[in-house]
Amino acid sequence: MNEFEVKDCVLLTRMSGLPPALNLRELRDRIAMCHPDVIYHHFCETTLAPSFDYPDYRNHFAVWAKHSLGDEILAERLGIIDPYAYSSTEDLRTATLEIIEERLSELSMVPWARAGHEFYFMKAITVVFDTGERIHHPDELDSAISRMTSGSIYFHVLEARRRPPIGLDDFSAWLQNFEGDWSQYIHAITSIDVTFYTLPELQKNLVKALKLIQGKKRKRP
Amino acid sequence: MKLSLEAYENIVGPSVIQQLCRLGEKLKDTRVVHINSTREGGGVAEILMWMVPLMQDIGIDTCWEVIKGNTEFFTITKSIHNGLQGEPVVIKKKDWDTYFEINAQNFQELKEILTEADIVVIHDPQPAPLLSLCPERKGKWIWRAHIDISHPFRPVWKALKPFVEKFDASIFSMNQFAQPLPHDQFLVAPSIDPLSDKNIELTPLELESVRAEYDLDLQRPLLVQISRFDRFKDPIGVIQAYRLVRKIIPAQLVLAGGGASDDPEGKEVMEEVLEAAENDPDIHILLLPPNAHRTINALQRLADIIIQKSTKEGFGLTVTEGLWKGKPVIGGDVGGIQRQVIDNHTGFLVNTPEGAAHWIRFLLHHPGRMKEMGKTAQEFVRENFLLTRHLREYLTLILFLLRKGKTHTILV
Structure with a gap:
């Protein structure tokens, strides 16, 4: 039976090479x-x-629209975009552009950011x-998750969705291939709305959901 | 100096140390050379003081070389430095020729090491021409800009850019500082060493001895700004802010800093500051030797509030140091200070002496809030601005360059 390999990750940020946007x-x-x-x-x-604090929105475009362009309507429309609901980044790009195009068509003047507040x-x-x-059995999952770093949670729950199987977190993908019926676990994990949680909160919710199932399993005669 | 990564495990946790060891294994025996223009004084030297031994500790063949120059050279490079930070300075063609010539002299001494290195990291503009002097180089060259070049004085940037654009990559502290360049530009914030003399915990006895040495009154609030005597650090503005506070609260002010061998302007600025202080016995202006790290540490720990009212700032390591000591910081709303001073969480960002005075008074009237902010500040530094994160980002970048990285993921 396959073990689950616990990974950790960090980011190294770099410039895209594009000039900043002023409007x-x-x-x-x-x-x-x-x-x-x-x-x-x-x-x-x-x-x-x-x-x-909890950021106003989870994506930088919406935050910039609100704080730098002062366009709350655009911010709200961009802010509700769930990036994980799109099967590819290109689809996500198209949806984002559609919202911006629509907003531009509604405005009589193009909104500008103040100097020093450009979008990079x-x-x-x-x-x-x-x-x-390594995690050897699904029943170890909750305690293993509770020990993970935020980088591990990000990698296995959020970053995982851009790797095959697209749109699925690593824990659920592993459980799907593990011998036995782990559908309750998978359901518990995939039911969590990842959009509004910080990584430590997401970690707590994963552990809580898995513990709940294990508690129910133990109570069964 | 011998440093070991293990010593940091209690502060940052085992997973961070494990990541660094993994990266070290991948880069074992890679030859890395750091080049800057001063062995002591200023943030760059302080960073290299820990970074070089820690890179060595994890198996990377690392060395640190300092270019040599005369007063004329450092006067020119200080003008270049100021010009990059936006000051309209005049640098004549003969000055640029001298700048290049002194670099050429240094290159003769460093030729072998630079040619053979796998990675060369050139810190700031002073040694930037070395790359164009080394056509037979084998490794990758990185230009590390520690200063705020978001709005450089164009003639200076135009003259420097031909040296910089030939590098394989550059590193800036913040995205606002990046300039259009034909190579990869990475963002790496600087950091502090929590176990260095500048930041390590001090005994009450040592604190008391520094307090007594400088005749600071324990019963009255103490405001401290630690920085070079440099106009961009706005020491005169700090004195103005202190005077506005003094109308209400009998505070004391310490303006302390060391000189750096590559900063000939310091003496002149110090004289301006002394004049502005008008012999006020509660303004303590201290010109400290470059190795007065424990004294600076003690002054920061004795402070109620740390000030860093810069009008231009690359990153502001003195802000990081103050936050690490659990003090709220009143900082100028510029450069890297904006990344560290988060309004109402770790301190307050200000634009004027009036703004600084306002928040100093607010904090002094709310000691509970001040304590709370101090705690938040220390955790913020632990998560984001300690040397382990900084080292990890350098190692990752080196690995990326050596692997001629094209993808967005590196497996370690």
């Missing part, structure tokens, strides 16, 4: 032409960034480490 039209143009890793970075890798297009290199830890 909404430039944002649209740069999103249309940027590398897919740039879209991914500003939508998905934001979770790994340190933050004291970035991307990142993901560095993946093998921690050497």
Whole structure:
């Protein structure tokens, strides 16, 4: 039976090579032409960034629309985009551009950011480490997850969705191939709405959901 | 100096150390050379003081070389430095020729080591021409800009750019500092060494001895700004802020800093500061020797509030140091300070002496809030600005360059 290999990951951020956007039209143009890793970075890798408060939105485009362009309507429309609901980054790009195009058509003037508040297009290199830890059985999953770093949670739950099987976290993918019926576990994991949690919160919710199932299993006669 | 990664495990946790060891295994025996322009004084030298021995500790063949120059050279490079930070300086053609010539002299001494190295990291503009002097180089060259070049004075950047654009990659502390260049540009924030003399825990006895030495009153609030005597650090603005606070609260102010061998302007600025202080016995202006790390550590720990009211700042390691000591920081709303001082969480960002005075008074009237912010500040530094994160990013970048990386994922 396959063991689950626990990985950890960190990001090394770099510039995309695109000039910063000063207004909404430039944002649209740069999103249309940027590398897919740039879209991914500003939508998905934001979770790994340190933050004291809950950010207004989980993607950088929505945050910039609100705070730098002062366009709350656009911010709300961009903010609700769930990047994991799209099967490819190209689809995500198309959906984002559609929202921006629509907003541009509604406005009589193109909104501008103040000097010093430009949007910088970035991307990142993901560095993946093998921690050497292995999970041998699904019943060990909850305690193993509780010991993981935020980088491991990000890698196995969020980053996993861009790797085959696309859209699925690593834990569920492993459980699907593990001997026996682990559908309850998979259901518990995939039912968690990952969008609004910080990584430590996501970790707590995963552990809680798995413990709940194990508790029910134990109570069964 | 011998340093070991193991010593940091209690501070950062085992997983961080494990990551660094893994990267070290992948880079074992890689020859890395760091080049800068001063062995002591200033943030770059402080970073290299720990980075070089730690790279050696994990098996990387690392060395640190310092270019030599005369007063004329360092006056020119200080003007280049100021120009890159936006000051409209005049640098004549003969100055640029001198800049290149001194680099050429240094190259003769460093030729072998630079030619053979797998990775050369050139810190800041002073040694930047070395690359163009080394056509037979075998390795990858990285230019590391530690300063805020978000709005450089164009003639200076235009003259420097031909040296910089030939590098294989560059590193900036923040995205705002990056310039259009034809190579990969990475973002790596600097960091501090929590076990260095500058940051290690001190005994109450040592704190008391520094307090007594500088005649600081334990009963009254203490504001401290540690930085070189440099106009971009706005020491005069700090004195103005202190005077606004003093109208209400009998605070004391320490402005302390060392000189650096590559900064000939310091003396002149110090004189301006002394004049502005007007012999106020509660303004302590201290010109400290470059090795006064424990004194600086003690002054930061004795402070109620740390100030770093810069008008231009690359990153501001003194801010990181203050936060690590659990102190709220009042910082200028510029450069890397913006990444560290998070309004109402780790301190307050300000633009004027009035703004600084406002938040100093607020904090002094809310000691509970000040304590809370201090705790948050220390954890923030632990997560983001300690040397282990910094080292990991350098090692990752080196691995990426050596593997001629094209993909977005590196497996270690």
